[in-house]
Amino acid sequence: MTAPISRGHNPLRDPDDRRLNRIAGPSALVIFGVTGDLSRKKLMPAVYDLANRGLLPPGFALVGFARRDWEDQDFAQVVYEAVRAHARTEFREETWNQLLEGIRFVQGTFDDPDAFRRLRDTVEELDRVRGTMGNHAFYLSIPPKDFPTVARQLRESGLVDDTHDPARWRRVVIEKPFGHDLESARELNEALESTFAPDSIFRIDHYLGKETVQNILALRFANELYEPIWNRNYVDHVQITMAEDIGVGGRAGYYDGVGAARDVIQNHLLQLLALTAMEEPISLSADHLRAEKEKVLAAVTLPADLAASTARGQYAGGWQGGEEVRSFLSEEGMAPDSTTETYAAIKLEINTRRWADVPFYLRTGKRLGRRVTEIAVVFKRAPEHLFSRGSTPNLGQNALVIRVQPDEGVTLKFGSKVPGTGTHVRDVTMDFGYGHAFTEASPEAYERLILDVLLGDPPLFPRHEEVEESWRILDPVEDYWASLSGPLDQYAPGSWGPASADQMLARDGRTWRRP
Structure with missing residues (x-):
């Protein structure tokens, strides 16, 4: 030593x-x-x-x-x-x-x-x-x-x-x-x-200990740029994604019966939703931060038709990244008839003046295209009368994408004219990355969280009211899925989930982002 x-x-x-x-x-x-x-x-x-x-x-x-x-x-x-x-x-x-x-x-x-x-x-x-x-x-x-x-x-x-x-x-x-x-x-x-x-x-x-998650508060409330447009008048919808490119591996025994929704949506993704949708707190103290998050979670509602507003699936076997991988059902220790999902997507709504009629789409899964966690605030399309007769039949949608991992940062997507004599508009991006903007490396999440415990500083820790609100949201989905019979949809390893997830957004005239 x-x-x-x-x-x-x-x-x-x-x-x-x-x-x-x-x-x-x-x-x-x-x-x-x-x-x-x-x-x-x-x-x-x-x-x-x-x-x-x-x-x-x-x-x-x-x-x-x-x-x-x-x-x-x-x-x-x-x-x-x-x-x-x-x-x-x-x-x-x-x-x-x-x-x-x-x-x-x-x-x-x-x-x-x-x-x-x-x-x-x-x-x-x-x-x-x-x-x-x-x-x-x-x-x-x-x-x-x-x-x-x-x-x-x-x-x-x-x-x-x-x-x-x-x-x-x-x-x-x-x-x-x-x-x-x-x-x-x-x-x-x-x-x-x-x-x-x-x-x-x-x-x-x-x-909640990740630097980028904490930066959501700074991005929203330390900049006057975003507040006027951070509402139903300008935002079309919000997508929150946590994707993993690995399978359950040695966690099969634990994972079976838990599933993607309980493992990730109930905690990680609903916490990201709360930070994205919350009102500005009076201060950054634990009581004020938690109070605003709890208000958002209490206002979350599920659509009446869970069949149309949820999707789930299991990864199949096949090739991913040049390697042959097992299906979920053939992982060691897994029950061959398991109905536990490795992919879950749900549509939520927030019953407040700021977010009325703005859907929040949450998804998580294993064996997806790449490892990424991000929040995409997608804005409404601009009127097309000025460019509809040009070579741009459909304008894109502006989006502010907060990347939580692995390449922490923020991307802004907007339309720009393509050089030339025409009026074709194409989506381009402006990118901020923590690794390029700051010379100091971000501390590990557990460093910040352990230090907060020793200091007795609780803003980054959900209290039991938040936990209970999260379960109130997810329990009806889990009960609905438990009432279904038959095998789950299968999706190819390295893809972005089952077809039912794409169909869920297609019903609303939208598509998932490809991170």
């Missing part, structure tokens, strides 16, 4: 971070499920990157909890290997040595009270020797079915109490899915609130 020492590094040299006071105070992060991919590839590297940027206190502590029969040094080696393989910032010996002093491991199972007593002894010892001062965040990187058990054990072991001592805090972090329907989401929230105060529960949607 050694590396060449880099001289002259000052982890606090970033003046912006110090000016904004975005440096965590004394604290410990306890990760349940440290043997999983999320911990190794995202959480541990993010902790190191925060330390490397000088945003964690010198006495920060990292505690792992799992069934493995490890000593502290075994867990430290796992963290070290994860950091070397996946950290975003340069490896520095002094940063690692500082982190190493606060790394501990507790072996146990979720149903073992003795293990949680050992965990309590461990964090209390860290309070003394590392100065973490009783400030503990518990990250549940575990299956949602285990959340209630862990919450109960934390309460009964005394790791979390109801004294509400203002001198210290205890917070819990959970990953999606937040339930599998409205009823289970409410049950999960009740189980967590039996141990933690509502404002101490942080529900992570890692998409």
Whole structure:
């Protein structure tokens, strides 16, 4: 666990971070499920990157909890290997040595009270020797079915109490899915609130930590250019897409019975919809941001005819990118008669003055043409009387496209005259890319989110009202699909989904964008 020492590094040299006071105070992060991919590839590297940027206190502590029969040094080696393989910032010996002093491991199972007593002894010892001062965040990187058990054990072991001592805090972090329907989401929230105060529960949607998603607020509200046209008078429709070019792979067992809509639309895409459609908040505080998002989600309605306004399918086998790939139904561990969708598209409407009669089309899928997440605000067509007699029989539609990943940025599509003696108009684009406009690399989403947890800064975390509104929207779609019988539509790998999705937009006289 050694590396060449880099001289002259000052982890606090970033003046912006110090000016904004975005440096965590004394604290410990306890990760349940440290043997999983999320911990190794995202959480541990993010902790190191925060330390490397000088945003964690010198006495920060990292505690792992799992069934493995490890000593502290075994867990430290796992963290070290994860950091070397996946950290975003340069490896520095002094940063690692500082982190190493606060790394501990507790072996146990979720149903073992003795293990949680050992965990309590461990964090209390860290309070003394590392100065973490009783400030503990518990990250549940575990299956949602285990959340209630862990919450109960934390309460009964005394790791979390109801004294509400203002001198210290205890917070819990959970990953999606937040339930599998409205009823289970409410049950999960009740189980967590039996141990933690509502404002101490942080529900992570890692998409909200992405720089481009946060830039939606700046794009809309820091520029006077867009506000006058960001409404039903000028916007024809909005398309929100999250496409993946991979299959379910080793997640087949988890994915079967969950599906694309529950996995992505209920959380990621509805959050993007809320940010796109919300009114300007009074401030960027958590309460004001959440209030405006909740208003939008509460105003979302489904069309009466779900057969015409939803589409779903499964990827077939075939060739993609020069490689032969399996169909969804032949993936290892998949039931051959599964009716779980790998592609889902729905049409939504927002019952507000700003967005009345403007459809929002949401789609997500696996084994599609390319990996991309984007929001396309498509504007109404200009009157064609000036160009209809020329060589442009159909003018295009202007569009503002916010690219969330992988090439983060914004594209504006508009019509321009083709050079020559005629009057032919062709669509062209102006493009802004984060990688070209800024020299500083964007931090990983989990860096921002973990830091926000330690700071107690919750704007990027949906509260349970948002979660419940999202399930209220999706549950009728899931119930309708469950009522259908027969196999799902198949689509070719590398395509953009089943024909039924294209037909859904064609009924409205529209087509999907090809990112």
